[in-house]
Amino acid sequence: MKQFFEFVKKECFHIFRDRRTLIILFGMPVVLIVLFGFAITNEIRHARVAVLDYSQDALSHGLVNKITASTYFDLAENLRSEKDILPAFRKGDIRMVIVIPNGFSRDFIRERKASIQLLTDASDPNTATTLINYANAIIGRYQQEQTNLQHLPLTIHPEVRMVYNPMLKSVFLFVPGVMTLILMLVCAMMTSITITREKELGTMEILLVSPLRPMLIIAGKVVPYVLLSFFISIIILCLGSWIFGMPVKGSILLLLSACGLFCLTALSLGILISSLTNSQQTAMMVSMMGLLLPTILLSGFVYPIESMPVPLQIVSNILPAKWFIIILKDIMLKGSGLRQIALPMGILGGMTCFFLIVSLRKFKIRLS
Structure with missing residues (x-):
């Protein structure tokens, strides 16, 4: 030795x-x-997303269908509660979670504004930022379709939250x-x-x-x-x-x-x-x-x-x-x-x- x-x-x-x-x-x-x-490409295709839809109305279903109908997102699973969000991220294949609150359709039509939450896995900040930009663009187009391109005070405010890397370092x-x-x-x-x-x-x-x-x-x-x-x-x-x-x-x-x-x-x-x-x-x-x-x-x-x-x-x-x-x-x-x-x-x-x-x-x- x-x-x-x-x-x-x-x-x-x-x-x-x-x-x-x-x-x-x-x-x-x-x-x-x-x-x-x-x-080398800046585009992301078929990112797997999960949806937590508390509203379960026609407007929320239409928004989810609009997002997942694009080539950028694929619906991986529907969550039942907030407790399922972190386990979904821990699996490693979920890139974004869309949370739609109760009364989404009512707030959009009666209150003239509605909010949704977009949660992304920011352990990869470049991917997280790109996915948020894609989602915001799709939500904006969906809002225009619902208002028939009229300038009405009907807005959807996405609430963005970056998980694991909130500062996007x-x-x-x-x-x-x-x-x-x-x-x-x-x-x-x-x-x-x-x-x-x-x-x-x-x-x-x-x-x-x-x-x-x-x-x-x-x-x-x-x-x-x-x-x-x-x-x-x-x-x-x-x-x-x-x-x-x-x-x-x-x-x-x-x-x-x-x-x-x-x-x-x-x-x-x-x-x-x-x-x-x-x-x-x-x-x-x-x-x-x-x-x-x-x-x-x-x-x-x-x-x-x-x-x-x-x-x-x-x-x-x-x-x-x-x-x-x-x-x-x-x-x-x-x-x-x-x-x-x-x-x-x-x-x-x-x-x-x-x-x-x-x-x-x-x-x-x-x-x-």
């Missing part, structure tokens, strides 16, 4: 000494054009995304390059004939990156909390456990890449095109997944970054517990086991 720790110490020194930067010249333009062309979106991006960069990319460098330089044969077992050699190479990435995640959390006021409403221990699990997932992915490649340049290209860019564009970090074409939405499900961002938002912004994040945690755990099994089958303990 002493030899193993010395090996880990050597790898730590090597990380700090290696300052080379590899530039990818081919393949990157094609990937950028394809991903940016399909993923974009940093609440970027802190989880940046953490995911950095951990993926440090764990997966650097691990794949480090192991592949030993194979490319021919030093892997020397390591394989050492007293250490092959699995201990791989573990010794990835342990420094585990420690480094875990330390970086703590720094990001501290900076986000101290400088930007990023809340952590859930359990700190659960959050750190999720970070550790994602580090293991990314490391196992880096080991898999290194077992399939024989040069640093190839490992870098695979990491950049297969991990870094999809993490930025297809994980929900910058652009909402709902606005992407269905094939890209399907591809996003196989990205560990998507599930880790969901976990971070749920713990930090919504205060979710283990039961609420059990599904994404289980998916990350399954991905980790799958990547490790495939890596062990592909890794060659004898080099020719």
Whole structure:
């Protein structure tokens, strides 16, 4: 075991000494054009909404039908009481809740004004603002239809409330995304390059004939990156909390456990890449095109997944970054517990086991 720790110490020194930067010249333009062309859009389609209609009259039904008839919103469920609102948001697939009070039709016709409430999940402030703008525009058109375009003092006043991020701070979106991006960069990319460098330089044969077992050699190479990435995640959390006021409403221990699990997932992915490649340049290209860019564009970090074409939405499900961002938002912004994040945690755990099994089958303990 002493030899193993010395090996880990050597790898730590090597990380700090290696300052080379590899530039990818081919393949990157094609990937950028394809991903940016399909993923970048300001429009959101088929956002799932829930309705809490206390009025249950013809005017309120007409308004709900008007909103859900557009391509922007899909009616997911009808709620029965205010107690169902937060559980609906916690499910993760409800983007907005429309609350219509009692006497909506009476207030609109007799009192010359009526109010409704729009509640959005502001853990993604850009999406929340866009959905509110869509809803306000549809409500305005519906009001004009009811007044027959006459200038009558009949108005509907939407009461907007942003849930989880009332100030619409974009940093609440970027802190989880940046953490995911950095951990993926440090764990997966650097691990794949480090192991592949030993194979490319021919030093892997020397390591394989050492007293250490092959699995201990791989573990010794990835342990420094585990420690480094875990330390970086703590720094990001501290900076986000101290400088930007990023809340952590859930359990700190659960959050750190999720970070550790994602580090293991990314490391196992880096080991898999290194077992399939024989040069640093190839490992870098695979990491950049297969991990870094999809993490930025297809994980929900910058652009909402709902606005992407269905094939890209399907591809996003196989990205560990998507599930880790969901976990971070749920713990930090919504205060979710283990039961609420059990599904994404289980998916990350399954991905980790799958990547490790495939890596062990592909890794060659004898080099020719």
